[in-house]
Amino acid sequence: MPLSFPRPAIYILHMRNIVILTGAGISAESGIATFRGPGGLWEGHRVEDVCTPEALARDAALVHRFYDLRRAALETVVPNAAHQALARLDREWAGELLIVTQNVDDLHERAGARRMLHMHGELRSALCANCEERRSWAGTLPPGSVCPACGAAALRPDIVFFGEMPYQMERIEAALAQADLFVSIGTSGAVYPAAGFVRLASHYGAATLELNLERSEGSAWFEETRLGPAGVLVPAWVDAVLG
Numbered sequence: 278m279p280l281s282f283p284r285p286a287i288y289i290l291h292m293r294n295i296v297i298l299t300g301a302g303i304s305a306e307s308g309i310a311t312f313r314g315p316g317g318l319w320e321g322h323r324v325e326d327v328c329t330p331e332a333l334a335r336d337a338a339l340v341h342r343f344y345d346l347r348r349a350a351l352e353t354v355v356p357n358a359a360h361q362a363l364a365r366l367d368r369e370w371a372g373e374l375l376i377v378t379q380n381v382d383d384l385h386e387r388a389g390a391r392r393m394l395h396m397h398g399e400l401r402s403a404l405c406a407n408c409e410e411r412r413s414w415a416g417t418l419p420p421g422s423v424c425p426a427c428g429a430a431a432l433r434p435d436i437v438f439f440g441e442m443p444y445q446m447e448r449i450e451a452a453l454a455q456a457d458l459f460v461s462i463g464t465s466g467a468v469y470p471a472a473g474f475v476r477l478a479s480h481y482g483a484a485t486l487e488l489n490l491e492r493s494e495g496s497a498w499f500e501e502t503r504l505g506p507a508g509v510l511v512p513a514w515v516d517a518v519l520g
């Protein structure tokens with residue numbers, strides 16, 4: 278179980294390995310809708326209509342169109358202060374750092390973050406359902422698009438649907454096992470395996486911090502929770518860490 282009180286600030290002086298998990302909340306102030314709650318991305322779409330392998334098989338046109346629209350919408354948004362702050366942390370933090378994002382937008386990398394990965398896929402990537410090759414993709418991706426690697430008409434959005442295995446789980450779990458600090462930013466803690474990272478990190482001895490607009494489903498597992506918009510909380514936290 279987590280400690281009852283936050284560890285003293287001196288702990289920051291001794292930490293070297295940081296793992297950060299980000300969710301839709303970090304991109305909310307850039308104008309990208311979150312998934313759950315009022316005005317959520319799926320308010321007009323039932324999640325099971327757009328985000329399962331079964332839905333893709335049933336109505337590929339609907340699913341591809343949904344992701345085409347979201348890929349196009351990336352052109353209209355820019356990274357916010359929270360993305361910029363994490364990119365600064367990436368540049369200036371001399372210890373180990375891994376930013377694991379559940380987001381399929383590219384705002385972390387556009388802000389300049391490099392030590393990061395997308396565990397739920399990327400809007401600007403296509404996946405071949407036949408040979409599993411992933412490739413950068415711009416513009417629309419109509420159903421039946423041909424994979425340049427294997428020639429099959431099997432390209433689909435490179436999105437991890439419910440029931441599919443998220444990317445790079447071994448690398449994430451290895452980083453969590455080494456982490457001195459695990460920070461979760463703007464995620465509801467409703468979707469596994471990401472929702473379980475806090476317990477894994479705690480189990481291996483990491484301090485745990487949640488930055489969110491409101492308490493997440495897994496809030497009780499964190500040693501410390503700070504509530505507020507990511508655009509305010511994240512730059513303040515990064516300033517404190519870089520001291």
Ligand code: BJW
Nearest residue numbers: 300301302311312313379439440463464465468469490507
């Ligand atoms: C702010 C803010 C601001 C707002 N500042 N904060 C029963 C029990 C347990 C698990 C399962 C179960 N049945 C099935 C499962 C597994 C399933 C699962 O978790 N289901 C749950 C619904 C229960 N998971 C899976 O299937 C995953 N695969 C899997 O488990 O494989 C097997 C496996 C086994 C063992 C090890 C490893 C794997 C795959 C999950 C794929 C998720 N894909 C999606 C879709 C992406 C494509 C798309 O974009 O359309 O990923 S679902 C969606 O949810 C998306 C997100 O990445 C993910 C998480 O959402 P997120 O980011 O937390 O957003 P929200 O909207 O939920 O929350 C926003 C938060 O921001 C809120 O907290 C706000 O307060 C906050 N916020 N504004 C700061 N300004």
